[in-house]
Amino acid sequence: xxxxxxxxxxxxxxxxVKIRKHIIEMLYRAKSGHPGGSLSAVEAIVTLYFHxxxxxPQDPNDPNRxxxxxSKGHAAPTLYAALAESGYFDVEELLHLRQINSMLQGHxxxxxxxxxxxxxxxxGHGLSFANGVALAGKLDKKDYRVYVMVGDGxxxxxxxxxxxxxxxxxxxxxxxxxxxxxxxxxDGNTEDVLRLESIQxxxxxxxxxxxxxxGHDIEAIIDALLMDSEQKNQPKMIILNTxxxxxxxxxxxxxxxxxxxxxxxxYKLAMKELTLVERALEAxx
Amino acid sequence: xxxxxxxxxxxxxxxxxxxxxxxxxxxVVLDADLSKSTKTILxxxxxxxxxxxxxxxxxxMISTAAGLASCGKTAFASTFAVFAxxxxxxxxxxxxxxxNTNVKIFATHGGISVGKDGAxxxxxxxxxxxxxxxxMTVLAPSDASETRRLVELMATTPGxxxxxxxRANAPVLYxxxxxxxxxxxxxxxxREGSDVSIIACGTMVDQAIDAAARLSKRxxxxxxxxxxxxxxxDERLVLKCVKDTxxxxxxxxxxxxxxxxxxxxxxxxxxQSKTRFQRIGVQDMFCESGEPDELFEKYKLSAKHIAxxxxxxxx
Ligand SMILES: Cc1ncc(C[n+]2csc(CCOP(=O)(O)OP(=O)(O)O)c2C)c(N)n1
Ligand SMILES: [Mg+2]
Numbered sequence: 331x332x333x334x335x336x337x338x339x340x341x342x343x344x345x346x347v348k349i350r351k352h353i354i355e356m357l358y359r360a361k362s363g364h365p366g367g368s369l370s371a372v373e374a375i376v377t378l379y380f381h382x383x384x385x386x387p388q389d390p391n392d393p394n395r396x397x398x399x400x401s402k403g404h405a406a407p408t409l410y411a412a413l414a415e416s417g418y419f420d421v422e423e424l425l426h427l428r429q430i431n432s433m434l435q436g437h438x439x440x441x442x443x444x445x446x447x448x449x450x451x452x453x454g455h456g457l458s459f460a461n462g463v464a465l466a467g468k469l470d471k472k473d474y475r476v477y478v479m480v481g482d483g484x485x486x487x488x489x490x491x492x493x494x495x496x497x498x499x500x501x502x503x504x505x506x507x508x509x510x511x512x513x514x515x516x517d518g519n520t521e522d523v524l525r526l527e528s529i530q531x532x533x534x535x536x537x538x539x540x541x542x543x544x545g546h547d548i549e550a551i552i553d554a555l556l557m558d559s560e561q562k563n564q565p566k567m568i569i570l571n572t573x574x575x576x577x578x579x580x581x582x583x584x585x586x587x588x589x590x591x592x593x594x595x596x597y598k599l600a601m602k603e604l605t606l607v608e609r610a611l612e613a614x615x
Numbered sequence: 616x617x618x619x620x621x622x623x624x625x626x627x628x629x630x631x632x633x634x635x636x637x638x639x640x641x642x643v644v645l646d647a648d649l650s651k652s653t654k655t656i657l658x659x660x661x662x663x664x665x666x667x668x669x670x671x672x673x674x675x676m677i678s679t680a681a682g683l684a685s686c687g688k689t690a691f692a693s694t695f696a697v698f699a700x701x702x703x704x705x706x707x708x709x710x711x712x713x714x715n716t717n718v719k720i721f722a723t724h725g726g727i728s729v730g731k732d733g734a735x736x737x738x739x740x741x742x743x744x745x746x747x748x749x750x751m752t753v754l755a756p757s758d759a760s761e762t763r764r765l766v767e768l769m770a771t772t773p774g775x776x777x778x779x780x781x782r783a784n785a786p787v788l789y790x791x792x793x794x795x796x797x798x799x800x801x802x803x804x805x806r807e808g809s810d811v812s813i814i815a816c817g818t819m820v821d822q823a824i825d826a827a828a829r830l831s832k833r834x835x836x837x838x839x840x841x842x843x844x845x846x847x848x849d850e851r852l853v854l855k856c857v858k859d860t861x862x863x864x865x866x867x868x869x870x871x872x873x874x875x876x877x878x879x880x881x882x883x884x885x886x887q888s889k890t891r892f893q894r895i896g897v898q899d900m901f902c903e904s905g906e907p908d909e910l911f912e913k914y915k916l917s918a919k920h921i922a923x924x925x926x927x928x929x930x
Contacts, residue, residue, distance in 0.1 A: 427904075428905075429905065430903065430913060451735030516651065523648060
């Protein structure tokens, strides 16, 4: 494990809390949307946008940029908050999520929103799309990297496995996938709905380089991402062990918060919890 | 104005599945990780052996349903309209329509009134997609009681069928007596009128009835037809409307291309109809996130807009 500047990691942790507050605020105002899967995805997305990826919010279409594709499109609030905090658009926009005449649609749409690479929301497409972007990078001899995040329930979809086969067949070593392994989907625990284990072995059998880490440990995410360059010719899968609803006590591992926003009381409680964590982090800096 | 009694057609679907399950041993139900939303969960709880949770794998669900049907089961497969049709078109085409299997695809969350999830989830092409498939019957019930009746008929009438309902509660339009007369392939005149015929389906029947009330205040007498079966289309009723009234509109929570409006246009054109006619629906575009009412307003599907369109048409 590489040694990271402690203060820098704390800054990223702080950004993660900030993003979580945005998520709660957005979903509360929108009165709809998906808290659970948005909250579990935070650390990986923060690490990409605020540390690891080469990107320029002033030039969202830079042909040499690294790309991130959110295949589990219902976690749009996390992506939107990261884009806004990066400077792709005004943070104020976040307050209009899911409202009529606003830019921020319930699910990501690449034609309307600066920084959004792919229109998602119908699960199962994003990995194939990412393969296409990675293939284009090879064809054009560009050194950009492609990142994609899929949900664990999402890997029920056959298309995910078609894409898994294609990525290793085409030796897409410029592609890194995250699997948000929170063990929940809508109808229940992933293992009750449609067994996924052993998920590591599955991806290995499809020819991927597989790592499994704590998906809320930013240092571990950075390390896992850096291992890219050491692996030749293989796409990489980073399995993120996460908690659905992470960061808000009563949403954690609570399936009822898959697609239901906080009511007023829950909103206040969630913001209070997150603000406490935020203060403690600030004090530690 | 009388206060409308509201009920959710999704609940009606789930409850009817349970009563069908009690009556018929060969009914099986499949869902793709949305059983709480489609309400197949009611069947799952009552008949766990005859319920198959397929996970987020719609293509697999449809072909599996076809396999079950080929062995004598009546297989209901449910998910949101967007995932129940476009995503699995080839599976439906080969294993359901072409193979003529007894698969009943019952989709919820059709149309733009899905609301805030946005255009990705607002299915406005499903009726068109299903209508072009040989052997396929296409239904769009307008309220909870009609849903109940049509689900029963789906179970007892052999062959591939597709039905779609919306997400939201809907006013109850039919009494239990009236429901008895509902039959696949026969439109219902829910309100008589002599100037214009409004042929509507699904969630838009209620808007059409409201539009007719608005028009009557302006001295325009509007007939409202609930065309719950888009295929086979009740051509006789369409032609009767051509004869009885001076103008006609279709109203649907669907693209104006290929759905109810498309089907009625085909009948009018082939009968050399000179009747003034307009399709009301979603124009050739994707919509956006928003409250259902706001979307109906902005995309001109509200009763107010329907009445306005008709007034212009009659000028
Ligand atoms: C093709 C498709 N089928 C169904 C849905 C409805 N849906 C939205 S989220 C979800 C569950 C996703 O579970 P998972 O991938 O584990 O996401 P997370 O737990 O991270 O929220 C489902 C079934 C969808 N969006 N797309
Ligand atoms: Mg999950």
